[in-house]
Amino acid sequence: MKVLVLGAGQLAKMLYLAAAPLGVEVFAVDVTDNSVLNPVSRQVHEFDLAFAIEEAKAITVEFEHIPEPLLELVEASGKLMPNMLSIMAGADRVREKYLLAQNGIANCQHLIIDNVDQLEGITDILGDKIIFKSSRDGYDGYGQWRMRSASDLGSLHDTFDKLDLRKVPLIAEKMSLFDREISVVGARDAKGNICCFQIAENLHYEGQLHVSIAPATKLTKTIIFQANDIFKRIANALEYVGVLAIELFQVGDELLVNEIAPRVHNSGHWTQDGVGTCQFEQHIRAVLGFGLGSTKTPYVNAMVNVIGCTSFSRDLIALDGCHLHWYGKTLREKRKMGHINVVADNYAQLGDKLIALLEHLPEESFPLLAGEAKRLQAFSQT
Structure with missing residues (x-):
């Protein structure tokens, strides 16, 4: 069984690695020239795009900014999941705003x-x-x-x-005077079944996500209900199939949609080590019509992006509950080079582990980590 992914970056690579244990083969398309390749080895296959489309059971995307002629070609195959409407809504903020307005969903x-x-x-x-x-x-x-x-x-x-x-x-x-940024990542299958992961709390620096904490601290029943209700309304309106991420601003007890991402998402990377079924496996399950996996979360989790930095000690992988995911990219300023997942039994312990992690990292490249670690150390679940 084969899945074709439009886009050949780190998300395609992680989809490949999650699909392999299921007996599913993933090919990726470099959308700059439509060549088909292995997203892990980067080896270009001898067959062309038309053959890959024919062979694939399902076709999906790793990012939303796909050339429209390519999307139209793939949509015509009847195999594109999520559909072109969903992908275009994520790629075009005007379409996104219309979608939210049509469904009465609050935004800025x-x-x-x-x-x-x-x-x-x-x-x-x-x-x-x-x-x-x-x-x-x-x-x-x-x-x-x-x-x-x-x-x-x-x-x-x-x-x-x-x-x-x-x-x-x-x-x-x-500009919204929001209390914090959170996100809900979940999946919907073709039968309309929906399963969401725990809500993540996201810290951004200069427009980029630096740290996610999941489950987010101090979640109320009102916020949890709103986030999951927004997810269901958007996913159902789009007749969505696959993993979908929705970024939200929390303003008191109200949530405003910031952005939607029709794909696996950076703020869901913590699921690779914190959940039995990670977002990448869940996406493969959804687009192929397999049953959706459990999203039960036995730990509290942190995801730390490694941005524009390679000068850190690999000794960090010896830390208890610490997992490095490296993308193998050429170093560039503000480029996401990899991420680090940390799991713990409670928030205070997670804070301790992040302090220990900082001993192996250049602090200037992780400007939010120390403050977030100290906040978690002081946090007590009530």
Whole structure:
């Protein structure tokens, strides 16, 4: 049984590794030239894309920014999961906002900007603290501009005047004074069965995810219900098949959707070592019609991204409950090189383990880790 993944990065690699024990073979497509390759060895196969599409039982994606002609080709095979509608909703913030509006799902107050003249009077609507986001191809903080006061509007007007906003509009969002960022990652199969993992608490630095804690601390029944209800409503509206991630802002007892990601997600990497069925295996199960696996979580977990850094001691893998997942990429600033999962019996113990982990890491490359470790050390479950 074969699964074809559009995209050939680390997520395709992790899908391959999770699928192998199930007797499932994963091929990946380099979307820059449509070559088909092994996502682990990087060896290019002799057969072409048309043959790979024919041979695959299911076709899926590892990221949402897939060229539309390729998506249309694969959609025509009837094997694409999630469907093209779902992938495009994740790739285009305008489509995403329409999806949320159509389903009555709360998100940040915003305007869609396709002409710079719309900037006039924008502070009367959204206030003087606004984040502008490119509707396409923006991720990890790229394609975003922050207006911290009305005095920034002039320079932003000049910047946006050089862009083709008709082709790629901007989303102007009122900066939300949220309490924290959380995410819910789960799966839906073709029969409509849904199974969500524990909610993760996410810490970002300069637009990139640095640390996730799962289950998130201080979760109330209200927040848990809202997060899972939002997941179900979006997944069902899209007739979604596979793993879906939804990033949320928590504002008091209310959740606002920040983004949706129609794929396995960075904030779900902790499941590789913290759950019997990780998000990657769950995705394979969903797209192939296997039964969804258990998401029971016996530990508290931390996922620490390794970003733009290779200078750390591999001795960290000797630490109890510590697991390194390395991507094998060429070093580049702000590039995700790998991640480290840490499991513990409780939050205080997890904090202790993160402090021990820091002894093997350059602290300047992990600016949030010490503070989060100390917070967890002081945390007591009530």
